[in-house]
Amino acid sequence: MTRTLAVVLKGYPRLSETFIAQELLGLERRGLSLRLVSLRHPTDTKTHPVHAEIAAPVTYLPEYLHDDPARMLRAWRTVRGWPRYAETRRLWLRDLRRDPTRNRVRRWGQALVLAAEMPSDVEAVYVHFLHTPGSVGRYAARLLGLPLSISAHARDIWTIPDWEKAEKLADTRWTVTCTASGAAHLDGLAPGRVRLLYHGFDLDRFPAPDPVPQSARDGTDAADPVRLLAVGRAVPKKGFDLLLRALAALPPAAHWRLVHIGGGKERDGLKALAAELGLADRIDWQGARDQAEVLEAYRAADLFVLPCRVDADGDRDGLPNVLMEAQSQGLACLSTRLSGIPELIVEDDTGALVEPEDIAALTAVLAALIADPARRAALGAAGMARVRSAFDNRAGLDRLAALFLEDDEPAPP
Template structure:
């Protein structure tokens, strides 16, 4: 192995928050790369808010460093970090980058990112001098998400004069201004960044237009199928005709604007009275109260089970009990949208027929009429028609579910993406998960 291709001693993986139930794709990546020999220190900009953890979080061995969530929470730590950072060889360039960004984004968040980056760079330098600590030996800074985490990673890596890379996803791509995306992506090699990836072809095409020629590569997250074994239960024959055994409709997702749960509730309210159903929702979110209020206004409350955020095993059990999975994603007013929701892959892995909207990267997974059903966004009537049609037709649900499972297990296994990242980090090939993929 040449010196230029020597793997980093340790990678600082910068996240907005850790652990998060909605970001299992990041946790599975961390664990898989650890098992391939990559030394990782998780750097989180925020403390966790979820009450539960997934099993994968308990298996991760990486040390965890929380940066000051708000600079005024830990003023002495911020001051000490800035004092240490300003002695670094790349500090002046870091400060120029930040001031150029601040002119275009005069916000408290931009100041906070600079302060967090100073703490990360300063504490990394101090750990290197001491030869110990979770941040000692950092050779590469890697951010998940192109917005806040990438800003902190970029500033800190600049001060440390070490390479940085980014994995972009969904909200981070569509809610930050184009100038910021260009600044981070264009000429990344010259800025000391090793590479940029994103998890959908839809997102990659957009970012490549702004990158100034620097490549932005597609790397699907996929699923760790050792955690999503095939569903041992036979497909349900429920058709909504029996009020004592109603059709079970499931959705998993955060209660936020881009998930379109108001559209889904209105679709449920429009279903014919002779179709008997129950709806189960798994997930938290900022719009939980107003969504529950809308359900009550529509007269649906007694037919809905709001389960809140749940660990992975509970989600898996819900998928195995359901007859139909529905996700009504749409583009929110601020531009936020889904990329390729992992919950759709999880549902298909359990041989569950899926109805989703044909936006963003969802058609990269679901082929309408072949591996699932796609409807237009913002269309309660379209959702209601699809739910009614598939709800009454167990044979059609079974056909779509079987085709969806076959496709997701053949084309969206986690190992392919992990192998790509392993090559980028120059670590050895090997089993990326704790058990073989049962779908192969």
């Protein structure tokens, strides 16, 4: 039985990782004591209300080794004489030969600091994301002789080599992941180590609107255009450039307005593309918003659009929480047949799906849904019923807490 966990995170807190914050709070409410460890300081200027409710203290590791060389040296001096140091260093050197990058060196340094400064009451290491945090957590757990568990998500599953995934999975007591497609891929690398566990979402923070907003907008009134909403970081895998091109291809008689919520490195490029396509005056780029503001945006919109795709480096979404949030408010959703999205959206029943990268299909479905408020209402109602019955996060949190509180399986050697 494990009651005190060190939880290793890439960055904390992050607006785009509400699902992690909800999980942390849920684990605390189920009796676990957490010690949060972040590989980097937050870059968001806002937080969600859930972050203020989490009691766990946060330790920030040096993001770059030159940031705090004295801390690094103290850590190395502390751990170099430990019984598992030589074995763990050999493991890291083997990884470094296959991945000779600065990032791999940084992971080792962060792991030394994590191990040296680990609170004495910690009984296990739990990591969100299989890639960089997974390496830091794995090396530190090895040094300390603590059991390791990992929660894998999306980018971390699809953008690191199979040898690395297989070896990390083999070192875990168990690994959970949030889509059936991801679970099948990882289980093929480490049979029996991986469990499917949907994050779900917190229904209490997204109460059903009363009444559910109904809109008669059909795109024929220029003074009252159909309200489109897209929420997500401006990064290639979200497909917002595809959305802009699809919107530009809509018939001139279709009147719409798009609100985008989210930060991201591609935001300026998307604004430039919108201007190039003649759409600049029809899009409201709102930037990052907190949970209450996003909830208000869901309730004001007529159609939610998220045309996810596979990025050039293999990165992709798993099961975007924003789709669940939008559906929880009775908002019709249009997305793509990718990863875990079809596990949430039952096509032509609880939402609409097109193939990734298919701009023509995206344009056609957008045009049809903009013109058909009754269809949007039917999809929204069915989506709300499904997400509230099948994706309540309380069941998943109960299962996850039970893995820690009841699983006495020894850690792999």
